Amino acid sequence: MGVRGVIFDWGGTLTPWHDIDLVAQWYAYSEVYDPENAASLARRLKDREDARWREQRDSAGAITAGALDQIFIDEGIDITGARHLRALGNYLDFWAPHTYADPDAKDVLAALKHRGYAVGVLSNTMWTSAHHTEVFQRDDLDDYIDAAVYTSEIPVAKPHADAFLEILAALSLRPEEAVYVGDRLWDDIHGAQQVGMRTIWIPHSDIPAEQVPDDSASPEAIAHRLLDVFDIVESWQ
């Protein structure tokens, strides 16, 4: 059975890993939403986010971190208000420099599409699909992506099998016809292997130890740069 499709993780895979100061991202929100109490609000939002990612990890993706809006709702913030929307804009501006695609991303996606592979994205994220689509449009990648699944909008997250089955269904692929490319050994490599996909690991992310419950998965291949994914996939034909 040949390979018919390639599915990519987003952060640390299509976009290079960046070390983000997670309090600073929330300070960017808080300094607009409530300047006088920005530091304490930022700390509370960070704690809420941490708790949500922890719950997702501890449940192996059976419970997702959810959508970003839920953090604000839990904090009692009116997510339809103008003050919130201005603050959210500042949060997204903080993130923008960290979301640019890997310099190889367009070339590898275009090469795969040109050869007739289906191309998908499966990302563990709290952001909306609309925001991720804007990021891909900015970087001129959206034309090369046939389907994307964001765990902010489904009931499960990687490494849960159903997250992988969701993107496979969206691309009309069987697991053995698909390759998963990711930077996390547990969420990505173990997760995709358990449903029967072949895997390629991008080994450059500096993932905090507490986010790695198990690093024993062994990928079928390692791509030291994103463009190598094309040759690896072709070698499996």
Ligand SMILES: [Mg+2]
């Ligand atoms: Mg990643």
